Amino acid sequence: MNEVMLEYTDLDSPVHKLTGATKLICLILWAFASMITYDTRILAFMVIAGLVIFKISKVKFKQVSFVFYFILVFLLINNIAIFLLSPLEGVEIYGTRTDLFKIAGPYVVTKEQLFYHLNITLKYFSIIPIALLFMVATNPSEFASSLNRIGVSYKIAYSVSLALRYIPDIQHDYRNISFAQQARGIELSKKAKLIDRIKGSASIIMPLILSSLDRIDVISSAMELRAFGNKKKRTWYSARPFRMMDYISIGLLVVLLAVSLAFIYINGGRYYNPFV
Structure with missing residues (x-):
């Protein structure tokens, strides 16, 4: 689909x-x-x-x-x-x-x-x-390099880049959890009443938060293993000049x-x- x-x-x-x-x-x-x-x-x-x-x-x-x-x-x-x-x-x-x-x-x-x-x-x-x-x-990657180029700390720039990059992932998680809930009999389609759809959507929030926290832990561990933040400067693969x-x-x-x-x-x- x-x-x-x-x-x-x-x-x-x-x-x-x-x-x-x-x-x-x-x-x-x-x-x-x-x-x-x-x-x-x-x-x-x-x-x-x-x-x-x-x-x-x-x-x-x-x-x-x-x-x-x-x-x-x-x-x-x-x-x-x-x-x-x-x-x-x-x-x-x-x-x-x-x-x-x-x-x-x-x-x-x-x-x-x-x-x-x-x-x-x-x-x-x-x-x-x-x-x-x-x-x-x-x-997101090019955006982070541009921010760093105009004087923003690369740590802040990379954080913004991660936020933009993982918006689609959160959307994917929401869709997957929604499909899983529907497979268990929770109706979230347009056929259900509005109040039932609201309740069903609310039941997605907690699994979505837990999956997001798990992703944060994985990302932070990977960045720590690569010694992210130890240097004052860094290079960018996707940097572009004005x-x-x-x-x-x-x-x-x-x-x-x-x-x-x-x-x-x-x-x-x-x-x-x-x-x-």
């Missing part, structure tokens, strides 16, 4: 040709640009640009689809929770109130509140494609962050207000 895993895939694309350090720096700059602003125009641009970059990377959507759907559910729950806790948050932010219809009690749907939820949604969707792309388009495209990519993200900061000054705050 073909499994769709959230793991690195070696493709011939401009995104894959960037060094791991460049991708990390660009991800950090992109995240800062998205987090510091609620300007709808900037967020909409970032959503479109993120989708274009994802398309250029040649990564198939099905490789990240299950994570994407999980985030969609989380976003829906988050928006509902915000409305239930503060139904007039948008009114307080934008300083005007345009009622559309009343639900019950203090829960009134306003244009300002809907616009506020739109910005929250855009904020999530501006980051999601780039974050997922970073995970599936970055070679190229012109790396500097251009970082430069473009610096410009994006600067524009995001400039719009905060122009708007007199983080929020773009179309109601005044």
